[in-house]
Amino acid sequence: MGALLDDRAIAQRILDHIDNQTTDLGESCWREPVENYRSPERLELELERAFRTTPTPLCPSAALPTPGSYLARDAAGVPLLAVRGADGVARVFRNACRHRGTQLACGHGREKAFVCRYHGWAYGLDGALRNVPHDYGFPELDKTTHGLVPVRTEERSGIVFVTQQPTTDAPQPIDAPDGLLGPELQLIAMNESVTEANWKIVAEGFLEGYHIFSTHRESFYPVQFDNLNVIERFGRNSRVTFPYRNIQKLRTVEPEQRRVAGTLTHVYHFFPNVIVATFPKRMVMTVLEPQGISATRTVNYTLAAEVTLATDKEGVERDAGFVNRGAREDRDVVESIQRGMASGANEVFEFGRFEAAIVHFHRNLDEAIAVGA
Ligand code: FES
Ligand SMILES: [Fe+2]
Incomplete structure (x- = not known):
């Protein structure tokens, strides 16, 4: 597994981005054919060669x-x-x-x-x-x-x-950061809903911060930054970090002493269809289950630490309001993209250098499909 940055390195990178008004950039852009979001044959290949063969x-x-x-x-x-x-x-x-x-x-x-x-x-x-x-x-x-x-x-x-369908007798390597979901966590909610959009459009919505100001102006933007992310890849997965404005308080903390909990959200993308997002008081695992070519069942597992539940129930609730409002805004956009595809305006969707985690996702999906061909 490619190593992910530790707290100290990630805090420094974010503070540097704030100072320089920059963000992480991928090496290349990507053009994804719109047909790949609309083709039932493509979906079958994705399920067969990416979902079922991947841990x-x-x-x-x-x-x-x-x-x-x-x-x-x-x-x-x-x-x-x-x-x-x-x-x-x-x-x-x-x-x-x-x-x-x-x-x-x-x-x-x-x-x-x-x-x-x-x-x-x-x-x-x-x-x-x-x-x-x-x-x-x-x-x-x-x-x-x-x-x-x-x-x-x-x-x-x-x-x-x-x-589901291992491609080798030997166990396939699993790329997962150590201790991501610790034993202190309890499941506090399980819910699901259907979004009227192709699963990849839903996934893409989690993987960049380029839309924070435009889409989340009154929800995420007041506490986060627009287009300021750290983007890391591990195996076919990625981690996109969304800092909060309160990360500035770490400037007065010695670098070795810096702890980032409560100052950012990490969004882990497990290829192809699972997201784990960290919030100050809770963690959410989101599974995107395709329901045909233009609908996605979103299953959320919400977790919180026992001690947080005992001492800061309000904080846990506050996180829920924050997350749910942003999620509704994302869903509106995602369903709009799905409807917009019927316009025939685009043969490809353009992903820029801010959207490097999405580029990584599509590159790996194409590779998985090609391997089985
Ligand atoms: S016991 Fe008959 S179907 Fe299960
Ligand atoms: Fe969003």
Whole structure:
């Protein structure tokens, strides 16, 4: 993994940008064909060759806090069931009974076992088929080969990653900063909504600060800066940092003593479709699940530290208002882009040097699609 800047380096880079009225710049621009946002064939390739072959965050570890905790969700159009076993290990299965395919769970909760509601086949938390009612009706059934079908799962940095269609037998490397979602975090909310836009337009909205003044004039801009970001890449992922105006207080702190918590938002983009954003009092993981070519289900997992919840509930609520207002503004723009595509005005969308994390995203997406060709 390419190393990300530490607190001291990132604070210095931001203070220098403020002094020089500059921002991070990518080496090159990018022109993305509009057709790639409108083509169902392209979406199929994206799902097949990028989403399903990449170790992708399914949910935060905090969504599976104890043995028996489960969470069911579609990922890249495939129904999955994540479960924490009695041994504490997080496992993910394809969410379908091995008898005749009924889904075993929906939503999230806690169970001792999964019993199919159709005919009662029962599976353990480890996915093993434990019981078949009246099993003399299946004289040839080998229970040991009829457990739930597992998906390659790895838990790292407080995130449950799944690889639905591994391209190698060896585990694929996972690029995730150490300790990103720490064990002190609790899941405080899970919500979802549908945005009427292609998933890539939604993703792009998270990955640059060039629009802070124009789009977020009364929400983010009063506390942040327009077009002032640090942009880093790690593997196929990126991290875009959005400083707050209060970062100026670090000028009077010795460089080695500088801590950036509360003075910026880091937006981590996990290729291809997951965002983790840090706010002063909460963290949000956002999963973008395509619902066809022109709609995206946005699933948000919101986390906060136990101690913050105990001592500063107000702060946690304040963050929510801040984030939600900005998110509504982004959604308006994103849906407008989707509608605007019908104008036929653009054959390509232009991404400039401020939008380097988006360039990185499209370059990697093109490469992933080309590799499978
Ligand atoms: S489909 Fe699950 S027990 Fe029959
Ligand atoms: Fe925005």
